[in-house]
Amino acid sequence: MKNIVVIGGGTGLSSMLMGMKKIENVNLTAIVTVADDGGSTGRIRDIYNVPAVGDIRHVLCAMATDDEDHLFSDLMNYRFEGKKDIGGHNLGNLIFLALMNLTGSFIGAIQAISKVLKVNGTILPSTLDIVTLYAMMKDGTLVRGEKNIPTVSNSIDHVFYQKKVTPYLPAIQAIEEADLLIYGIGSLYTSIMPNLIIQEISEAIQKTTCPHIYFCNAMSQPGETDNYSMEDHIRAIEKHSFAHPVDRVIVDQSYIPQSILDRYAKMGSYPIQVKEQHHDYQILSRNLIYFDEKGRIRHDPQAVKQVAEEILRTL
Numbered sequence: 001m002k003n004i005v006v007i008g009g010g011t012g013l014s015s016m017l018m019g020m021k022k023i024e025n026v027n028l029t030a031i032v033t034v035a036d037d038g039g040s041t042g043r044i045r046d047i048y049n050v051p052a053v054g055d056i057r058h059v060l061c062a063m064a065t066d067d068e069d070h071l072f073s074d075l076m077n078y079r080f081e082g083k084k085d086i087g088g089h090n091l092g093n094l095i096f097l098a099l100m101n102l103t104g105s106f107i108g109a110i111q112a113i114s115k116v117l118k119v120n121g122t123i124l125p126s127t128l129d130i131v132t133l134y135a136m137m138k139d140g141t142l143v144r145g146e147k148n149i150p151t152v153s154n155s156i157d158h159v160f161y162q163k164k165v166t167p168y169l170p171a172i173q174a175i176e177e178a179d180l181l182i183y184g185i186g187s188l189y190t191s192i193m194p195n196l197i198i199q200e201i202s203e204a205i206q207k208t209t210c211p212h213i214y215f216c217n218a219m220s221q222p223g224e225t226d227n228y229s230m231e232d233h234i235r236a237i238e239k240h241s242f243a244h245p246v247d248r249v250i251v252d253q254s255y256i257p258q259s260i261l262d263r264y265a266k267m268g269s270y271p272i273q274v275k276e277q278h279h280d281y282q283i284l285s286r287n288l289i290y291f292d293e294k295g296r297i298r299h300d301p302q303a304v305k306q307v308a309e310e311i312l313r314t315l
Contacts, residue, residue, distance in 0.1 A: 002026045002312060003177050007126075007201075008184025009033035009055040009191035012299060014062035016184050016215065019301030020308050021063045021120040028121035029174045030059050030184075031201075035133040035194035038147030040079070040089040044097055051106055051130055055191070056123060057092040060110070064117035072117060124171045126195040133194055135159045146190045150223030158239060159193050167200040175204040179315060182308070183214045183246070185299050188233055189224050193240050202242040211247045213311060215304065218252040218289050218297055222268040229275040230283075246281050250307055253285040260295050 004026050006016060017030055034051040036042065041054035061073040076092030099109035110123055135143040137154040149159070175181065183192055196202050205212070214237065216230050225233065230251055237245040251274060264270065274283060286307050290300045 002179040002315065003029070003174070004180045004182065004308070004312075005029045005031060005174050005178040006182045006184050007031045007192065007195050008186045009036070009194065010186040011058060012186030012217070013055070013184035013191065014058040015299040015301055016182075016304045017059060017062040017121070017301075019303070019305030021065065022305055023309055023312070026312070028063070029178075030063065030121065030123050031126050031171045031174065031195060032056050032059050032123060033191055033194040034125045034127060034129075035131050035146045035190070037132065037145050040093045042147065043089070044093055045130065048097060049130060050097070050100060051125060051128055053093050053096045053109075054090070056110060056125065057090065057096060059123050060113050060117060060119060061092070063114075063119045063121050063123065065120045122174070124174060125168050126171050126198055126201055127165050127168050129165050131161055131163075131165055131194070133159055133190065134162060135189065146194070149190055150187070150221065152223065155226070156189055156224065159189050160197055165198045167198050172200055172204045175201070175208060178208055178210050180308075180311065181205065181208060181210055181212045183212070183237065185215045185217060185304075187221055187224055188217070188228075188236060192237070196237065196241045199242065202240075206242050206244075211311065211315070212245060213248050213250065214246040215250045215288075215299075215307075216252070217272055218254070218299070219264060219269045219271060225272075226268065228272065230272050231274070231276050231279070233272070234281070248282040248284055248311070249279075250284050250286060250288070252288040254287045254289045256289075256297065257291075260291060260297065263295065264297070 009032050032055050036052040036054045041052045045052050061076050078091040080089050096109050099112045103109055103112055133146040135149045136157045138157045143149050143152050216233055220228055288299055288303045289297050292298050
């Protein structure tokens with residue numbers, strides 16, 4: 001039985017876990033950021049002084065195994081219309097808040113929902129602190145708040161917390177026991193980095209001897225990774241961690257129709273390219289994406305599962 005630990009947040013991590021939860025004979029653990037401060041999650045966080053629940057909610061639904069018709073997942077992700085009272089809130093966030101009160105803790109709420117959904121794996125926040133993510137731009141501009149970072153037309157130098165953040169100790173233990181460590185697909189600076197800049201998290205990663213894998217995004221993200229190459233992603237991870245970050249990088253090699261590329265280009269988003277010839281890590285090129293009914297690029301959970309199984313066979 002191998003232990004796989006996936007670190008990240010957002011919808012990209014959820015897509016990965018939808019596939020990886022089906023891998024046999026593994027213990028799957030997701031370590032998830034709680035730095036989100038936008039939308040329904042941010043409102044709940046500000047009013048009730050609790051860690052961000054949004055990314056945790058997404059991961060809970062992704063790792064569910066007793067929701068074949070997706071009814072409960074759809075309910076968890078249902079957003080009420082409007083801007084006042086419950087308007088704009090995700091039902092799942094409100095359920096999470098109620099369960100925090102009923103169980104007495106953030107972790108109790110995760111465990112309760114995990115039981116209902118028969119989650120295949122373990123979901124751990126990287127911290128139970130109420131954290132605020134900051135970004136220092138290359139021109140010296142300081143941006144406060146995860147939701148604001150991608151909206152600034154500037155280049156990010158680094159992200160950080162102004163206060164010391166206490167790691168969630170079971171997350172540290174999971175990293176120490178990992179046979180395979182994966183940095184999840186997702187926003188580089190606002191999904192992956194919020195976990196890595198917790199010093200004890202990176203120090204635990206540094207001490208591991210297992211392979212470190214990075215699934216690189218297929219497209220650049222406006223406001224975060226404009227003009228980034230694959231190598232730029234790795235250098236950013238190196239800059240924000242205390243450890244040599246990756247042994248292998250998984251990059252997408254799928255064909256993308258020109259019509260879809262043109263649509264993304266209008267939003268300032270372009271395919272991530274491998275631009276250098278020499279690397280200190282192995283690069284695996286695989287077909288990882290599909291196009292949904294609206295022509296949006298999405299990572300294929302089954303393709304991610306197959307790559308993870310391929311790597312597991314080499315351990």
